[in-house]
Amino acid sequence: MRKMVAAFVTAVVCTLGALMVPAASSMAEEAQSAVEQGKAIAFDRKGGNCLACHMIATGDLPGNIGPPLVAMAQRFPDKAKLRAQIWDATAINPHSAMPPFGKNRILTEEQIDLVTEFIYVQ
Amino acid sequence: MHKKYVIAGALILAGFQAGLAQAADEAAYKAACDAAEEARKMSAELKYEWNTVAPLIEKAGAAATAGDFGKAVSLCDEARLQSEAAVAQARQQADDWRSAVVK
Amino acid sequence: MKRMVTVFLGAALVAGLAWATPEDDRQAFVEYFQNRFPDVAVADYINGVYAIDPGAYEQWVQIEEFAPYELAIAEGKELFETPFANGKTYADCFPNGGIGIRQNYPYFDTATGQVKTLELEINECREKNGEKPLGYKKGPIASISAYMAFTSRGQVLDVKIPDDPRAMAAYEHGKEFYYSKRGQLNFSCADCHVSNSGMMIRADRLSPALGHPTHFPVYRSKWNDMGTLHRRFDGCNKQVRAVPLKAQGEEYRDLEYFVTYMSNGLVINGPGARK
Numbered sequence: 001m002r003k004m005v006a007a008f009v010t011a012v013v014c015t016l017g018a019l020m021v022p023a024a025s026s027m028a029e030e031a032q033s034a035v036e037q038g039k040a041i042a043f044d045r046k047g048g049n050c051l052a053c054h055m056i057a058t059g060d061l062p063g064n065i066g067p068p069l070v071a072m073a074q075r076f077p078d079k080a081k082l083r084a085q086i087w088d089a090t091a092i093n094p095h096s097a098m099p100p101f102g103k104n105r106i107l108t109e110e111q112i113d114l115v116t117e118f119i120y121v122q
Numbered sequence: 123m124h125k126k127y128v129i130a131g132a133l134i135l136a137g138f139q140a141g142l143a144q145a146a147d148e149a150a151y152k153a154a155c156d157a158a159e160e161a162r163k164m165s166a167e168l169k170y171e172w173n174t175v176a177p178l179i180e181k182a183g184a185a186a187t188a189g190d191f192g193k194a195v196s197l198c199d200e201a202r203l204q205s206e207a208a209v210a211q212a213r214q215q216a217d218d219w220r221s222a223v224v225k
Numbered sequence: 226m227k228r229m230v231t232v233f234l235g236a237a238l239v240a241g242l243a244w245a246t247p248e249d250d251r252q253a254f255v256e257y258f259q260n261r262f263p264d265v266a267v268a269d270y271i272n273g274v275y276a277i278d279p280g281a282y283e284q285w286v287q288i289e290e291f292a293p294y295e296l297a298i299a300e301g302k303e304l305f306e307t308p309f310a311n312g313k314t315y316a317d318c319f320p321n322g323g324i325g326i327r328q329n330y331p332y333f334d335t336a337t338g339q340v341k342t343l344e345l346e347i348n349e350c351r352e353k354n355g356e357k358p359l360g361y362k363k364g365p366i367a368s369i370s371a372y373m374a375f376t377s378r379g380q381v382l383d384v385k386i387p388d389d390p391r392a393m394a395a396y397e398h399g400k401e402f403y404y405s406k407r408g409q410l411n412f413s414c415a416d417c418h419v420s421n422s423g424m425m426i427r428a429d430r431l432s433p434a435l436g437h438p439t440h441f442p443v444y445r446s447k448w449n450d451m452g453t454l455h456r457r458f459d460g461c462n463k464q465v466r467a468v469p470l471k472a473q474g475e476e477y478r479d480l481e482y483f484v485t486y487m488s489n490g491l492v493i494n495g496p497g498a499r500k
Binding site: 094095103104105 | 203204207211218222
């Protein structure tokens with residue numbers, strides 16, 4: 001009986017251990033700040049691809065369909081409004097050329113949070 | 123002696139449960155992917171299908187074949203939600219396009 | 226009687242407000258681009274993005290000197306003149322033996338109630354003579370179309386919308402397509418080629434819609450190949466993450482009808498070369 005308990009405990013520890021390993025590496029990822037992650041998503045052509053239309057500091061070959069994204073905290077003191085513009089620009093202007101990143105599920109909710117953090121500090 | 127029966131019983135039970143769980147997962151996958159396919163067809167009928175949808179359904183099929191029904195369900199849920207957004211887009215544009223015409 | 230006239234005039238006025246005629250649309254379209262690019266002569270819109278981008282224009286003139294579509298014209302001429310198994314040729318299917326007629330396409334065919342494009346009629350000609358139809362986006366059909374466009378260079382685009390409610394419906398259908406947002410990225414053709422024409426999307430300058438169809442089929446460096454107008458529609462639909470529609474299906478033919486009508490009055494300069 002005692003042996004069985006020991007086996008059980010070992011199994012539990014192993015399972016937990018297996019769960020902990022990816023958790024440890026994702027903690028390392030989290031060490032990279034939300035702003036950095038947001039930037040990676042915003043600049044990724046298959047992600048936000050914001051540079052296709054906006055000048056953003058340190059971004060190469062920007063387009064000019066949208067306004068340069070500068071002084072954002074002043075222009076959007078309310079971060080929720082900034083997020084709303086990214087989530088669905090067509091709610092404010094139905095003919096906007098900006099893709100509705102949230103509404104059309106181009107980015108996930110978490111990705112939009114991260115992009116918002118990045119744009120906010122521009 | 124007793125111990126052996128207990129272990130054997132437990133194993134059988136566990137196997138049975140795993141089988142049940144598998145059947146339930148598979149049913150959930152079928153339901154999710156049928157719903158996704160139906161939504162995709164509706165967007166296609168309106169000529170508004172997005173090209174992101176079929177690859178999601180395809181990946182779901184591959185996940186299900188590999189036995190990962192949880193992943194398959196979430197891929198098909200995504201495909202359905204995107205197709206529903208495409209259908210909503212078609213309906214909205216049927217009203218909105220006129221105001222975009224150059225006058 | 227007087228009252229009836231008033232009622233009639235009133236109805237006409239309301240109808241006029243609700244439904245701009247294609248000619249009203251076209252004039253508004255041309256005016257829009259004249260205001261947007263005041264330095265560009267209307268006749269120059271046949272040069273696509275190069276009409277509004279002096280830097281790229283110089284490079285393009287050099288590309289055109291080498292005429293990368295020349296092989297396609299030669300191949301097209303040969304295909305055009307080679308008789309089918311039954312001894313007939315393409316010339317037997319078209320007005321004026323198929324020479325110098327590009328400017329009249331697409332047209333509305335009152336017999337079938339459909340928009341007919343040049344490529345569609347090339348295949349109809351083949352099938353009528355017992356030959357297999359060709360693929361619509363590239364290959365031999367682009368060469369034959371290139372040759373036919375070449376024989377029409379300098380002719381003035383003259384797309385007609387006959388007094389037939391079905392023709393008007395096809396035109397409206399194409400117009401709706403042009404102005405409707407689609408795909409996951411939610412763009413209409415007009416978002417890129419009207420309201421943002423001249424702007425940069427990444428490193429690409431967006432060409433104005435006016436003059437778009439005059440130089441097709443086109444040799445495109447990116448394809449390293451010739452392509453028909455519907456091949457281009459296909460590409461522009463895909464890049465907004467929409468499933469493209471069938472080349473020469475009703476949607477794209479109606480779209481071509483609208484787009485080409487907007488360029489009426491410009492001259493044919495196909496085949497062309499583009500980046």
